[in-house]
Amino acid sequence: MKGDGVLVWKALSVQPVRLSVLVSDHMSSSLLVPVLQVCACLNGGTCQYSSVTQNHLQGKFQVVGCLCPRGFSGPLCGNSTDACRGEPCFPGVDCSSAPHSDSFSCAACPQPTVSSGVPGYKCFENDFCLPPFPFPCHSMAECSSTGYNYTCACKPGFTGNGQECTDINECLDPATCPNAKFECVNTAGSVRCSCRYRTSDQRDGCGDSANPTGWNVFNVSMSWGKRQVGQEGLTQLERILSMGFQNKFYNASMKQYRPTAPSGPNEYRINMSSDTPHWYVQDYLSRVGAYYDITLADVGDLDECKANEAECVPPAVCSNTYGGYRCVCNGTDMEEAQSCVLERDNVNRTGTAEAVSMEEQKPLILGLVLGIGIPLLMLLLLAALACFCCSRKKTVSGDIPRLLPDYRQDQFSVPFDYSNPALHYTTHCSPRVLDGITTHRGRR
Incomplete structure (x- = not known):
């Protein structure tokens, strides 16, 4: 103890010791047990009195923490730093570090994995098409990993080398x-x-019809x-x-x-x-x-009439229609023939005069049928009824006077003379081409 009353004690180790100070005189005495905080930082470490790393003797002897410089570690900075101590590399990959350094290096990734970034630090399966690797191909391409390489191919409907893909315009075909x-x-x-x-009334696909x-x-x-x-x-x-x-x-x-x-x-x-x-x-x-x-x-x-490609035979006249033509004879269409030739009952009637004559005779023929045919039919029905009545026999008793003279009965015995040709008429018809018939197409 110095003369000024200051007690100096130097700790030589971090082994715990109990320090007691007893002060006495002729009148009284006093015992003091102080708390000791020991700093034992090595290799230039800095004492941190705010932290305690060791606590002994019920807190009466404490070892404070140390802030270690680069390359050292441990409670008292007595250990050199080993960056590989925490096994930072991929499992199975060797780690190496320099003395008094916190840096490390890893060996190559094992087969069949590959590294991304720092070699050996993180190893992945060797598929460059999957994360964490960025997708190496075009967005419209397929990626295929091949060992330590990959290939790109454009998807169907696109063309290019896989790195650049362009849409194919299929409508050009x-x-x-x-x-x-x-x-x-x-x-x-x-x-x-x-x-x-397609129209609204079509229900058969896209207008597919016969x-x-x-x-x-x-x-x-x-x-x-x-x-x-x-x-x-x-x-x-x-x-x-x-x-x-x-x-x-x-x-x-x-x-x-x-x-x-x-x-x-x-x-x-x-x-x-x-x-x-x-x-x-x-x-x-x-x-x-x-x-x-x-x-x-x-x-x-095509106007077949102007192109002289119609097959109408004069006096029939060619008339052009959409998609075809028609042969017109006296204002009417010829359905079957291209000339003004009408064949009925194996008789050829040619020319316009015959056709006009037949048309003019139709009212006369109709009048004869209505004026003669119908009355004649009524007379025939009456005659048949009279014959039926006369043929029935009637039985009576006694003498029956004759109702009519013989000459009167002979008059009505045969009502009509069927051998008379004037009472006979054979009906017939004359062909006529009507107007307004839908025009036919070209030659079928």
Whole structure:
């Protein structure tokens, strides 16, 4: 103890000791047991008197904590730092660290896993297509992991290398939808076919119905981007219409070809079902023109009369109709023949005079039938009734006077003379073509 009354005691270890101070004089004495806090930080550690790491002798001897410098650890900073002590690497992967350092390094990930970021720190199955790896392909592509690599392939309906994928427009191919009745609508990675000409009263799919009797004949003027010579162009047109209209297209023929001007339009004749209008064909050829390299396609009704393609025989007159023509004789349509020839009962009656004469005789014939035939029929019925009454026998007794003289009875014995040709009439009819009959199509 120093002379100034200050007691200095130096602890040489952290072993617990009890310190007691006894003070006495000739009058009294006092005993003091203080609380000792010992700092024993090593390697430059800083004492932290606010924390106690060891507490001995019922709190009378305490060892305070230490703030260790970099590279050291432990309660008294007496241990060198081992960053691998906590096994930070993936299980089974070796860990190494430098002395007095908190950094570490891991060996490579074991097969068949791979690392992401720090090698060996976290190891995953070698599938680069799954998290935690970012998806390496385009959003519209499929990813396939192959060991330590991967491949990308665009999904159906898209084209590209897998890193870049572009939607395929399936509507560029006319064969995508069944036929010309459908409109092709392209969607992302797919396509749908909607009915193009459906009306509210159709309940059979997209207007699918049996073909009506007859057909329409249309004229088609076409030019091809690539030279289609003669039969080659006709064959191509037949193939296009057969695919687009299926059973609605019958046949086609070529009417005009210009070998001196191959780039000019060629004239075709097409036969379509009578429920297929020309604008239907025009619309379809316009839509598929780019695919088949068609530079011009014009479809219209063919006037067979002006084109001299009608088969009417004079004096019958040709009259053009939509999709066909009709032969008119004296203002009436000829249903079966193209000339003014009527065949009845194996008798040929030609010319307009005979037809007019027959028409004028019809009222006379009708009058004869009504004026003579009906009264004659009534007389025949009366005669039959009289004969029936006369043929019945009546039995009486006694003498019966004669009711009528013999000459009067002879007068009524035979009411009619059936051998008289004036009482005979054979009915007959005369054919007549009526006006207003629905026009027939072209030659069937």
